[in-house]
Amino acid sequence: MAKTATLYRCSECEATGPKWSGRCWSCNAWGTIEEIAMGSGTPLGQSLARGALSRVIDLQSVSGKETVRFSTNINEFDRCLGGGIVPGSAVLLGGDPGVGKSTLALQIAQSLLASKVNILYVAGEESPAQIKMRAERLNDKDLLNLSILADTNLLNILATSAAQKPNLLIIDSIQTIYNPEANGVPGSVAQVSGAAAKLVELAKTHNIAMILIGHVTKEGYIAGPKMLEHMVDVVLYLEGERFQSLRLLRAVKNRFGGINEVGVFEMTGAGMSEVANPSKLFLDEQISSRSGAAFTAIMEGTRVVACEIQALLSKSTLAYPKRTSVGFDLNRLWLILAVLAKHGKLPVHEQDVYINVVGGLKISEPASDLPVALSMISSLLDTPVSAEIVSVGEIGLSGEIRPVSQFDRRASEVERLGFSKMVIPARQNPGKTKLELIRVGDIRELIQKLFGKK
Template identity: 45%
Template sequence: MKSKTKFVCSECGYETRKWLGRCPSCLQWNTFLEEPESETKGNSVERALPKAIPLTEISWETERRITTGMQELDRVLGGGIVDGSLVLVGGDPGIGKSTLLLQVCGVLSRNSGMKILYVSGEESVKQIKIRAERLSVNSENILMVTETCFENISKLIEEINPHVVILDSIQTVYSELLSSAPGSVSQVREVTGQLMRIAKGRGVTVFIVGHVTKEGAIAGPRVLEHMVDTVLYFEGERHQNYRILRAVKNRFGSTNEIGLFEMTQYGLKEVNNPSGLFLDSRAKDQPGSVIVASLEGTRPMLLEIQALVTPTVFGIARRMATGIDYNRMTMLMAVLEKRIGMPLYNHDAYVNVVGGIHIDEPACDLGVVASIAGSFKNQPVDPDIVVVGEVGLTGEVRPVNQADKRIMEAKRLGFRKCLVPSGNKSSALENIDGIEIIFAGTVEEALAYLF
């Protein structure tokens, strides 16, 4: 007898009886995968109808937070771990996800005496022990087990009653209630739903490790990110020492917060002064180098933008951007050509953000423009000035948010001048002592001051 199959969208989990080229739910192409029909081994149970409570009668209190002992991780989580929360940590293979969580286990067990259950579906307990020795993590409150069956994991949680559960990784765990393979859409969705019920029902904080696809998204259905409370992405190049932990979803705190770590032979080390780190080996008085003040969440960071503009050898000029959006770079170059009259059409242009950081906010536009113009003119920018501002298509410099935080960070690191948009002129900025603030309303005014 032929077994029944169904087709499930790998992006959103939409199910259909036949294969479709385009998902009618998320409108993505070629995302349907064939899976065996999921069969529940057991009868459904009638549940009592919940009672609706008036909003005025609901009592609440601020959620209790437990500090992890790692300031960078606490910053990204919004102040610490929340009881009963479900946290998804994603990243490329070998980036340091397991190392980070194992260090968190060591700090929590040492400082708070919390009982932690570490479930691995990929490594044996001996392999984890070797890593723990390297990280100087050793506590009887950390319980290790290698298991991929979710029913067994659920029984272990009931028996041990831990404060924190770490599951590495979600793609290796399967439920016996479903006949599909581990890592499939139905398995990931079912296991995550059961973990959510355990976390909320028992007040246990659960960390889930998730692999990412070649496009950089969490592997599995997109609904996985919707189900959890917090989604953290661990970013960075495997051949570089620095790692960035970024929150893209957080029900208990701000999103777009980042934490910076340095990977050493003894594990991850926190970087509390990222601005000083990225500017440490800066070459001064070099054309094309400009310091900008970026804002990542609530943290201001000073970054160096470098540009190299050279006459093109071939017929078509080449453009390359690292750390910023390529389309935005070409747009800013078009503004220089049209509004300033700078002939860049026959020049190759390369723009790079030092340190492997990727910046998305438009407040760094003026820094990109200044670095390209400086390399084209072969004139260096004053090494003691920080540039901030968004550039419009008409050549105007638009105001940025939280300009005072950016200026104070520049002052803290010893910079003497800061070029900001005229729209940010206010008494609050003018009262900042110890640093000269220059205002510019257009790109032409800004470049006239810089060169």
């Protein structure tokens, strides 16, 4: 008989240790250590004797069928999925509290019900009365035909779903589901992973498409074990600031399409509204030349988004000048400031620096380095950059400006929006464009060509 060993595991991060502790050794959470029994394992010889031979097939003998999707008729959501929902797939939708996950799920149900798709909505957080109030706000009669299951017992949900056989199963949310066969309270690692495994198995065996709504931690990750993201086919994050109407839906994992796709929504009183042309949302309708403002074109997945970056530099009265950034990485800002001081010979070390990306957009790609630097130089010298100019480029530590990817798509978008000039890296291959190109090789050349300073 195999010996049983005792191990201790954190219910928050799944870190394990040989001894009990009041505080987790990894995530520092208090009161999360649980005792678990671990078998010593079976010898290899016994395992080989107990196992049965399985059938091995050649890949060429597998019949290749094109994946059939059904569209939600919400183009921004379908874009992130790669064209629509795949039957039998599991989609994990995560986001901060109040960002609009349940509203988006209800709007997906609303759109599919109009196409006569059978949907089962499992309500683990809200009562049917609360869901009806939300449906009335969306003002659609089709939602009155939505089937609601107000239950958090996993076994009841599995049995009901297998009997109903819906085309789409929506779980709101996975952290509220309780599995009587697993240890722990709802939301714990054991409960979340066990419930998710059973639900994904149900989706695969009964060919039911499923949307799991998940909470996120304060660090911005899906609450529960990381294994949860490995179980599902698609992982989507719904992002947005609490006091901003903008919502970005990002695909970080997709077995049926590309990743890093982005859908853009605007939260309104009637729910989530699609933004077909995000550039209009991030650009001022009355674009004018102002000191401290620069325009750029960034890539969000496969789409180009034009936006405005604003900078304000003012003489600091503090021993350590302040650096504040909204929508742009603060560490990247420090890097650009160091380059401007070293290679641009600009006195930015004595300035308070404030950076803002208009519209609540968050920028992470290096192609935005050049417009950020341009806006700061403009504010420092109190000299406006022409509103006809857009800039893209990555800044290196030696002050050089490096080429960016997918330049032709960026150029086409800014040309369509009415811009006439573009500041680009000297080594950039522009292809065919009607834009007037201003090539700059480094920071000094940028300052000289745009501001007339040597």
